[in-house]
Amino acid sequence: MTSIGTGYDLSASTYSPDGRIFQVEYANKAVENSGTAVGIRVKGGVVLAVEKLIHSKLLIPENNKRIYTVDKHIGAASAGFLADGRHLANRARDEASSFRENYRAPPTLQYVVDRIGFAILGAVDKNGPALFVVEPSGVAYGYRGAAVGKGRQLAKTELEKLKFDELSMKEAVMEAARIIYLVHDDNKEKDFELEMSWVGDETNGIHLPVPKELFEEAARKAKEALENFE
Numbered sequence: 399m400t401s402i403g404t405g406y407d408l409s410a411s412t413y414s415p416d417g418r419i420f421q422v423e424y425a426n427k428a429v430e431n432s433g434t435a436v437g438i439r440v441k442g443g444v445v446l447a448v449e450k451l452i453h454s455k456l457l458i459p460e461n462n463k464r465i466y467t468v469d470k471h472i473g474a475a476s477a478g479f480l481a482d483g484r485h486l487a488n489r490a491r492d493e494a495s496s497f498r499e500n501y502r503a504p505p506t507l508q509y510v511v512d513r514i515g516f517a518i519l520g521a522v523d524k525n526g527p528a529l530f531v532v533e534p535s536g537v538a539y540g541y542r543g544a545a546v547g548k549g550r551q552l553a554k555t556e557l558e559k560l561k562f563d564e565l566s567m568k569e570a571v572m573e574a575a576r577i578i579y580l581v582h583d584d585n586k587e588k589d590f591e592l593e594m595s596w597v598g599d600e601t602n603g604i605h606l607p608v609p610k611e612l613f614e615e616a617a618r619k620a621k622e623a624l625e626n627f628e
Contacts, residue, residue: 435518438562443601451588556573
């Protein structure tokens with residue numbers, strides 16, 4: 399049986415006659431058409447990187463963030479609509495704050511992941527480095543390397559080549575930048591801005607933006623790798 403969205407796409411809890419939830423499908427489409435987000439989990443921590451597509455030359459650089467700090471040790475990178483990402487981050491912050499108030503302890507990433515929607519979340523908690531992707535349907539999967547957004551297939555191909563157990567956090571930063579530049583070159587109809595963060599041994603377990611000097615080195619090497627690739 400085939401159905402169309404009319405009348406069945408008014409809420410995320412309405413099923414069509416053939417069992418589809420159109421609001422979830424719309425969310426997936428929004429993610430597929432947005433900039434790519436990448437997460438890499440190594441033994442020392444987690445690195446997050448986002449390709450922020452620039453839709454107007456009037457936008458202020460380094461604003462309109464797509465990477466958020468959920469708790470001091472948890473970071474989240476979103477894909478899809480920017481407003482949805484902000485809402486998601488605020489919801490995750492509420493859940494993390496609630497855990498701290500109730501248990502007087504830092505929330506585990508698994509706890510936060512179980513309570514929110516689509517994003518890549520990375521953290522270093524009592525269980526060590528962790529990386530999850532939460533899909534619009536609410537299903538969550540743990541990964542060593544993950545990618546969502548328009549360039550996810552090429553990004554996943556590149557991630558599969560990495561030896562995660564052998565990478566340092568700084569090397570993971572280099573790889574994440576390289577992958578974002580590579581996938582953007584494959585879909586270069588718009589300019590973009592790279593955004594990166596990390597959490598782990600290099601940050602004493604606190605989620606922070608990648609330091610400017612390392613960020614610039616990673617971006618420079620990514621551009622050089624792209625030129626050599628071409």
